[in-house]
Amino acid sequence: xxxxxxxxxxxxxxxxxxxxxxxxxxxxxxxxxxxxxxxxxxxxxxxxxxxxxxxxxxxxxxxxxxxxxxxxxxxxxxxxxxxxxxxxxxxxxxxxxxxxxxxxxxxxxxxxx
Amino acid sequence: xxxxxxxxxxxxxxxxxxxxxxxxxxxxxxxxxxxxxxxxxxxxxxxxxxxxxxxxxxxxxxxxxxxxxxxxxxxxxxxxxxxxxxxxxxxxxxxxxxxxxxxxxxxxxxxxxxx
Numbered sequence: 001x002x003x004x005x006x007x008x009x010x011x012x013x014x015x016x017x018x019x020x021x022x023x024x025x026x027x028x029x030x031x032x033x034x035x036x037x038x039x040x041x042x043x044x045x046x047x048x049x050x051x052x053x054x055x056x057x058x059x060x061x062x063x064x065x066x067x068x069x070x071x072x073x074x075x076x077x078x079x080x081x082x083x084x085x086x087x088x089x090x091x092x093x094x095x096x097x098x099x100x101x102x103x104x105x106x107x108x109x110x111x112x113x
Numbered sequence: 114x115x116x117x118x119x120x121x122x123x124x125x126x127x128x129x130x131x132x133x134x135x136x137x138x139x140x141x142x143x144x145x146x147x148x149x150x151x152x153x154x155x156x157x158x159x160x161x162x163x164x165x166x167x168x169x170x171x172x173x174x175x176x177x178x179x180x181x182x183x184x185x186x187x188x189x190x191x192x193x194x195x196x197x198x199x200x201x202x203x204x205x206x207x208x209x210x211x212x213x214x215x216x217x218x219x220x221x222x223x224x225x226x227x228x
Contacts, residue, residue: 040223090158100214107156
């Protein structure tokens with residue numbers, strides 16, 4: 001069982017608002033990830049981090065930004081939410097090294113109206 | 114580039130039936146890792162299994178079993194005596210070395226188990 005937590009689980013917000021999705025893990029994992037998933041669709045990597053002060057863009061372009069100031073914390077921010085940002089955002093983490101298992105949080109469902 | 118194909122979009126079975134979910138992957142790397150995750154209606158992804166490319170031994174865990182065949186680039190997942198609680202979307206994923214363990218996911222197979 002993985003200890004990775006996301007808040008909020010559900011959020012409905014108006015267009016133009018700034019939002020931050022929180023993600024924390026207590027496993028001391030070096031690597032953390034954000035995936036985006038539209039309902040019923042596959043997951044796409046939007047951000048990842050090798051460790052503190054390291055952030056990289058994923059395979060799917062996203063207007064969101066991330067930061068990694070502490071090992072356990074990897075928040076995702078949208079400066080100005082739009083309806084096209086409506087999706088589920090899944091945070092994940094894994095140990096350093098290749099091929100290690102990645103564990104996911106419960107996801108944050110974002111609806112922008 | 115790597116790719117994962119789950120050709121079965123949706124499968125419906127009656128409880129106690131066996132069901133196999135197919136996964137075919139593409140990669141030019143000789144070392145890679147394969148995963149299965151379960152996504153119940155609540156949305157979280159639950160890790161089921163991890164396999165590296167050097168280990169073709171099949172695995173059984175309770176009602177779950179996995180068949181890894183490098184010759185056909187397949188990593189299929191079988192649920193024996195399915196139960197309603199098995200209803201979920203199942204994702205197969207491929208991870209490569211030296212890529213920060215980023216995963217490439219298939220499009221998922223939705224399994225519906227009815228009474």
